[in-house]
Amino acid sequence: MADQKNQPPKQSQINIELDEAVAQGIYSNLAIINHSVSEFVIDFVTIMPGIPKSKVKSRIILTPQHAKRFLKALNDNVKRFENAHGEIKDYEQPPIPLNFGPTGEA
Structure with missing residues (x-):
């Protein structure tokens, strides 16, 4: 038993699968971020020049804690990218007038 106390805790592994459709990804050149007390909602949109209407292509819903971790991870990756490239x-860019339906709150 004494030997186990001196050993670092074992880290569990997570097996993450990526199917072909998701692996293709979705191009987005606009992200719309809303939040409530309990969640952050990020809608990814593709806007094309000359086309006045667009649809949300993907929506990600995060807890505030995960949103903050995501912000930190994205910031770290941008710094590494800039250090390399x-x-x-x-x-x-001029502001884009958005007609995005009623403002909601979860």
Whole structure:
């Protein structure tokens, strides 16, 4: 028993599957983020020039804790990308008027 106390705890592994349809991914050039007390909702949209109507292609719902972890992970990855490839230029774009239905709250 004493030997087990000195050993680091074993980490469990998670087996994550990725089917072909999901592996193809969905292109998005707009993310709309809303939140309530209990969740963050991120809608990914593809807007095409000259086409006045678009649809939400994917929706991700996160707890506030997972949203904060996601923000940190994305920030870390952007920093690593910029260290390897140079600064990502953030070009100013005019605001897009959105007609996104009623504002909801969960």
